[in-house]
């Protein structure tokens with residue numbers, strides 16, 4: 001086999017055993033990598049109804065066949081587990097260098113099961129693997145932990161996937177951090193590490209990933225890299241302004257939600273745009289491993305010194321979503337969210353829920369305590385004060401640490417929670433891109449934009465422009481195609497931002513050259529479809545009720561947009577969802593049919 005080692009590391013934290021396992025090409029051809037491998041093992045090995053924070057849950061770190069190769073953006077890895085936030089599948093992806101290093105060490109994936117009774121970290125140095133005590137690291141922030149590990153191991157070139165205090169304290173939206181400011185952010189995967197008392201996975205590798213045909217692979221990679229460099233977004237906007245290049249574009253199109261989606265345009269968007277950030281704070285770009293795009297930002301503030309980020313989603317979640325305009329405060333808040341190790345989208349969404357509960361008089365100052373800053377739109381003190389309180393679960397921070405849905409539920413008003421399947425929504429108002437709304441509603445991991453990015457066709461014109469308010473068959477089929485395609489890109493080990501410039505055939509070319517296979521584009525998309533369905537199957541086994549939960553917040557379905565170009569629009573989900581189920585080949589109530597199970601080989605699991 002090329003581009004794989006065929007090796008999986010299995011670590012049981014309850015009894016401390018470490019084993020090497022193998023997979024063959026037949027398995028690889030079916031599941032490809034990352035999300036494919038992860039969902040296969042979860043479906044095979046765990047009870048989907050298990051408590052996500054119990055030792056019965058497993059957490060799986062996976063690479064793809066292109067991870068660690070020279071393919072553009074080939075550095076991604078994925079953390080797959082049952083989410084404590086949603087109760088369904090979590091698959092959180094991250095760039096940086098950890099994924100490539102894991103591959104260089106000779107491993108395709110790590111399955112962690114059970115739970116330790118004291119803090120530990122896993123140290124992988126090629127074949128040598130050991131569990132070490134991490135009691136002295138417990139309580140340390142992301143950067144402190146990484147620095148302490150480098151010092152202790154005596155190797156500055158180690159890479160680590162780790163948790164900060166938020167993960168240790170089981171914050172429901174805690175992230176797994178790597179390379180200081182890169183995050184496998186969504187779904188509370190950091191809390192699962194925390195529940196297992198696993199502070200970090202440290203890796204150092206010295207091998208080179210072998211591809212089937214080096215000359216062909218090099219030439220294909222060059223061709224695709226050139227395509228990315230010549231694309232106005234991948235080679236222009238993203239390197240110049242980071243993902244925050246989207247702020248002005250999305251705001252002008254009337255999809256930049258503010259004040260918990262009460263409005264769809266933000267009056268101060270320009271002041272928190274990528275352009276403003278570049279003019280005031282940017283020092284340089286920071287690309288992930290093998291990335292020709294380089295959307296990562298290195299900024300400098302008097303308060304934090306040199307820091308990284310924020311990217312588009314974080315600027316919005318910590319900014320416009322909460323009516324906050326001050327870019328310096330947003331950058332600083334992003335810095336601390338990274339240091340404590342939490343997902344900025346869910347953090348911002350939870351604070352915005354609290355803001356609206358406070359605005360409506362449901363949440364009162366006495367609930368917060370005398371000292372606490374009031375949840376008033378635009379109050380930057382909220383950011384400064386609550387990030388640490390949430391991470392440490394102190395005072396009202398303990399309630400916020402449960403996420404926006406549970407917070408709204410505690411006060412009897414879940415209608416003010418703007419999320420799907422208990423996960424907070426990202427930075428696009430779907431009333432201005434209805435296909436994107438269908439994508440949110442049907443996403444296996446709840447409120448998520450990145451596992452289908454209908455903003456591409458509906459707003460940005462990739463691969464071609466679609467009317468954002470068209471809800472016909474073509475639109476519904478495009479949502480399905482984007483879901484399957486992103487599953488494929490993830491599984492390959494690449495970043496979804498390559499879709500600015502590359503299409504499905506380009507991924508086929510790179511995979512075939514690396515693997516020595518002769519799969520068609522349809523063969524690869526079938527893998528994406530298999531992964532999507534397998535994740536759906538896990539959710540159904542975990543108790544998903546599709547007709548109740550494949551939905552959007554009431555506000556987006558019933559309250560027409562108040563301002564901007566989409567004024568008067570809602571998402572007509574009820575007209576798209578039945579078609580979605582039909583085109584997916586599912587039952588009318590959103591379940592996977594026996595025929596579809598057989599067609600995808602899921603009945604063999």
Ligand code: SF4
Nearest residue numbers: 095288291293295495
């Ligand atoms: S496009 Fe951005 S997030 Fe994606 S691999 Fe490159 S630097 Fe990392």
